[in-house]
Amino acid sequence: MESTHILVVDDDLRLRDLxxxxxxxxxxxxxxxxxxAAMRRELxxxxxDLIVLDLMLPDADGLELCRSLRADGIETPVIMLxxxxxxxxxxxxLELGADDYLAKPCNPRELVARIRAVMRRRPRPPAxxxxxxxxxxxxxxxTFEPATRxxxxxxxxxxxxSGEFSVLAALVTHPFETLSRERLxxxxxxxxxxxxxxxxDVMVSRLRRCLEDDPRQPRWLxxxxxxxxxxxPEGDRA
Numbered sequence: 001m002e003s004t005h006i007l008v009v010d011d012d013l014r015l016r017d018l019x020x021x022x023x024x025x026x027x028x029x030x031x032x033x034x035x036x037a038a039m040r041r042e043l044x045x046x047x048x049d050l051i052v053l054d055l056m057l058p059d060a061d062g063l064e065l066c067r068s069l070r071a072d073g074i075e076t077p078v079i080m081l082x083x084x085x086x087x088x089x090x091x092x093x094l095e096l097g098a099d100d101y102l103a104k105p106c107n108p109r110e111l112v113a114r115i116r117a118v119m120r121r122r123p124r125p126p127a128x129x130x131x132x133x134x135x136x137x138x139x140x141x142x143t144f145e146p147a148t149r150x151x152x153x154x155x156x157x158x159x160x161x162s163g164e165f166s167v168l169a170a171l172v173t174h175p176f177e178t179l180s181r182e183r184l185x186x187x188x189x190x191x192x193x194x195x196x197x198x199x200x201d202v203m204v205s206r207l208r209r210c211l212e213d214d215p216r217q218p219r220w221l222x223x224x225x226x227x228x229x230x231x232x233p234e235g236d237r238a
Contacts (some may be wrong), residue, residue: 001037001154003027003028003029004028004029004049004050004115004119005028005029005030005031005046005049005050005160006023006028006029006030006031006048006049006050006051006052006115007030007031007032007033007039007042007043007046007048007050007051007052008020008023008030008032008033008052009032009033009034009035009036009038009039009051009052009053009054009057009104009135009196010034010052010054010057010081011034011035011054011056011057011058012054013034015105016031016032018032018108019108019111020032020054022108022112023108023111023112023115024040026112028115031046031164034058034066035057035059035060036057036059036060037059039053039216041052043074044200045145048076049076049077049119050076050077050078050079050115050119050180051076051078051079052079052081052111052115053065053066053078053079053080053081053098054080054081054082054104055080055081055093056083057084062080062081062082062093062107063072063084063092063093063096066078066080066093066096066097066098067097067172069097070096070159070161075097075101075159075161077118077161077162078098078099078100078126079098079099079100079102079111079114079115079117079118080093080098080100080101080102081102081103081104081106082099082101082103082104082194083103083104084185088194091199091202092155094100094163094199094202094203094214094229095205095206096201097161098161098162099118099121099161099162100117100118100163103115103236118162121162121163121165121166124204131208135147137172137233139220139233139234140219140220141153141154142211142220144168144169144172145148146172146173149165151165151168151210153210160207160208163188163203164206164207165190166187167184167188167200167204167207167222168207169188169232170184170187170188171184171221171229171230172231173234174187174231175232175233176230176231176232176233177230177231178224178228178229178230179228179229179230180225180228180229181200181201183228184200184229185200187201188200200229204229208221219232220232220233223226
């Protein structure tokens with residue numbers, strides 16, 4: 001079985017070397033980069049399945065770099081490392097397209113668990129293999145296709161991170177069912193993922209910006225105050 005290719009981007013040579021060696025011992029194929037320019041070169045020259053990205057780099061801000069990757073159409077999953085304890089940095093990272101975050105100094109075993117959780121949300125079936133998943137779901141001008149992991153707006157693909165896809169899939173496959181944050185985390189990320197309630201709010205907020213004419217008065221992804229979120233395919237108030 002082909003190993004997962006990880007790119008560790010961190011200017012701390014000691015930490016980067018530690019993570020590279022540990023991840024390699026766990027069966028991953030690992031490369032390293034000390035700054036944003038080196039990361040760009042690695043992405044251009046090699047296949048990368050997931051990026052472990054430090055928030056503070058000598059030539060770029062990790063948040064802006066994550067935003068730049070998504071703006072360039074690069075949907076490679078990103079786990080952001082931050083030495084800052086401020087919850088705002090973590091929320092902003094998720095808003096800009098990061099798939100997960102981990103505070104530094106991090107336990108390498110926890111990083112491996114996070115990598116595997118993110119990669120499970122991005123299954124890579126053999127080319128041409130049939131998908132035994134729910135068929136496309138049509139609502140308004142949108143089509144959600146679980147088999148191809150796409151969200152279409154009148155035929156135009158809307159780019160989603162793996163976290164956004166997983167949350168939307170959980171909601172779409174449970175229409176009219178109010179899902180609490182804890183339930184959404186379990187459905188979208190698995191039981192081994194440490195719950196971070198605000199991350200679900202961020203994902204739903206980003207999805208609303210993609211789907212709703214007025215995100216402040218959502219039609220498809222509605223809030224049930226004190227309970228959670230609900231997908232209403234007909235667009236009626238829940």
